[in-house]
Amino acid sequence: MILVFAIMHDEGDMMHRDSYAIIDxxxxxxxxxxxxxxxxxxxxxxxxxxxxxxxxxxxxxxxxxxxxxxxxxxxxxxxxxxxxxxxxxxxxxxxxxxxxxxxxxxxxxxxxxxxxxxxxxxxxxxxxxxxxxxxxxxxxxxxxxxxxxxxxxxxxxxxxxxxxxxxxxxxxxxxxxxxxxxxxxxxxxxxxxxxxxxxxxxxxxxxxxxxxxxxxxxxxxxxxxxxxxxxxxxxxxxxxxxxxxxxxxxxxxxxxxxxxxxYQCSPTKLENSLNVKPAFALYSKIMSRRKIKINDFAGYNASYIAKKDGYIYTLPIGFADGVDKSFGYVLIGNEKCKIVADCMDMILIFSQNKYEIGKEVEIFGKKRSILEVCRFLDQNAYHLLNQISFRVARIHKNNKEEKEILY
Ligand SMILES: Cc1ncc(COP(=O)(O)O)c(C=O)c1O
Missing domain, CATH: 3.20.20.10 (Alanine racemase)
Known part of the structure; x- marks a missing residue:
């Protein structure tokens, strides 16, 4: 359960969309x-x-x-x-x-x-x-x-x-x-x-x-x-x-x-044991669920054809927010759900399991690390971090508090 407070901005400025980054x-x-x-x-x-x-x-x-x-x-x-x-x-x-x-x-x-x-x-x-x-x-x-x-x-x-x-x-x-x-x-x-x-x-x-x-x-x-x-x-x-x-x-x-x-390089260290960890994790929540039958289609250009009966889940995050089909999959609990279509503001994922509206979905964080996503996308961390737009709320947490922040 996330407690969200407005800080550095008025209550009315808080974001109203169920996609958020947790900053530790x-x-x-x-x-x-x-x-x-x-x-x-x-x-x-x-x-x-x-x-x-x-x-x-x-x-x-x-x-x-x-x-x-x-x-x-x-x-x-x-x-x-x-x-x-x-x-x-x-x-x-x-x-x-x-x-x-x-x-x-x-x-x-x-x-x-x-x-x-x-x-x-x-x-x-x-x-x-x-x-x-x-x-x-x-x-x-x-x-x-x-x-x-x-x-x-x-x-x-x-x-x-x-x-x-x-x-x-x-x-x-x-x-x-x-x-x-x-x-x-x-x-x-x-x-x-x-x-x-x-x-x-x-x-x-x-x-x-x-x-x-x-x-x-x-x-x-x-x-x-x-x-x-x-x-x-x-x-x-x-x-x-x-x-x-x-x-x-x-x-x-x-x-x-x-x-x-x-090149006779001066001494360099290829390995280091600097103990640092990514602090940025990205989540969304199921916004909509619909049944899909085998051979039915989903997404723009009917780009996805279902190979099995199941459910399409729509998440309120899209390529305008920095997340698209190239991420491959997201996690609901431990299940890897394939991203089958992307739009500017939403992505569609597929599962044969039935989940409730509002269920949390991990895009990267604890179960799929941001480093793994970088490798998967063949992209460096600079690009990945900087592409997650500020349409996605930032929830800042530490030992004392958990707050939504504007910037
Ligand atoms: C002039 C300058 N110094 C330092 C940095 C920080 O680089 P890094 O994130 O690799 O530590 C940057 C990043 O773009 C930079 O432009």
Whole structure:
């Protein structure tokens, strides 16, 4: 029995649809604790909470902070403002470059900004507000997405900021394009970072953060870094490469090691025992039941022809919510029921057993793990989590409470 309260929004805003994600706050908190304990030599654990904390909901951020996250990172100014509304004190870095026309909001909401090139910085320096703005310099070491890729310009930016009274150079970072466990790019990017920053004093910049979850679990901490940006690991995916070591796994491992030799990769760890668990489970409830006879059809384009007599159950969740036929099946109790048709808002499942309207159906969670669904879909956890839309209610639970959340 789920107790649902409205939080952070009015009672009337609560969702009225029997499809919901259960977000386990205790798990999130313990995941961060495990990260901080296992990789204890960082000073700054920058929790990446973009896109509503990878769709776990902004309310989950409180669990991440309770676990040990001491800085947050988001994509856009809009996300930063949304997070700031609920978390007043923690610093928030916006990873995208913010157009300068919105600098007033940067100041108002106390957001740390990313500076990615000299021309942007020069314009920024002509502006000033009522308080000092914190800046992190982005360095492009090969991803070709954002950042300084010229040593002279980066050096000039460093000194410009050092001499500024309105802007404070608090951080510097890059982003890795690959894990670098079987390719030369991680090492190349680290070397490029060192080259580009040769003429500045890294030790004078309070936060140096190069890596993300994969970097943290697969590479030794770089001695000039004191920060790490963690996203997917906090949400329960440790990305160990040596999970199910069957014959195919062993072959893949052998191939990886061969490539490591070929590219002379710096030491990497393919396996890790970071004890994190997914905190996101997805459920729906039977909305409608009808009998179907053998050879009768169901769904658009009559795409399903029943092979046996049984029941079609309709669930209020569809591809607009991120769930479709490709998931294969859902669970009613222990029974795997095939998804036989999908629509924008509903899916149809088949069973020969009779179930009552309102019975809970697991899409993924306890009996079918999200990891198994990822493997089944040949999709990574980033995509799967982010595709479950906010039309699906989020129920946040921890030891003390169980609440419906809006974001
Ligand atoms: C710049 C940057 N840093 C860190 C992350 C977090 O990555 P991960 O979820 O792999 O830890 C992201 C995620 O997209 C990112 O764009």
């Amino acid at each position: 706050g205790e798990i999130l908190k313990n995941n961060v604790k495990a990260i901080v304990k296992t990789y204890s030599n960082y000073e700054y654990y920058i929790g990446v909470v973009k896109n509503n904390a990878y769709h776990h909901g902004i309310y989950s951020v409180k669990e991440l902070i309770a676990g040990g996250i001491n800085y947050l990172a988001v994509s856009s100014l809009d996300e930063a403002i949304m997070v700031r509304k609920y978390y007043k004190n923690i610093p928030i870095l916006c990873l995208e470059v913010i157009p300068l026309k919105w600098l007033d909001d940067v100041i108002k909401y106390n957001i740390t900004i990313t500076v990615d090139c000299l021309s942007y910085l020069k314009k920024l320096l002509t502006l000033s507000g009522s308080s000092v703005i914190k800046v992190h310099l982005a360095v492009d070491t090969g991803m070709h997405r954002l950042g300084f890729d010229n040593k002279k310009e980066l050096t000039e930016a460093f000194y410009d900021l050092k001499n500024s009274k309105s802007f404070y150079l608090e951080g510097i970072f890059t982003h890795f394009a690959t894990s670098g466990v079987q390719d030369p790019y991680y090492d190349r990017q680290v070397n490029r970072f060192l080259k580009l920053t040769q003429d500045i004093y890294l030790e004078e910049i309070p936060i140096v953060h190069l890596g993300r979850s994969l970097t943290m679990v697969q590479h030794e901490k770089l001695n000039f870094c004191n920060g790490i940006r963690v996203g997917i690991a906090m949400y329960g995916f440790n990305q160990s490469r040596v999970l199910n070591i069957n014959l195919k796994g062993k072959y893949n491992l052998w191939k990886m090691r061969k490539k490591q030799k070929k």
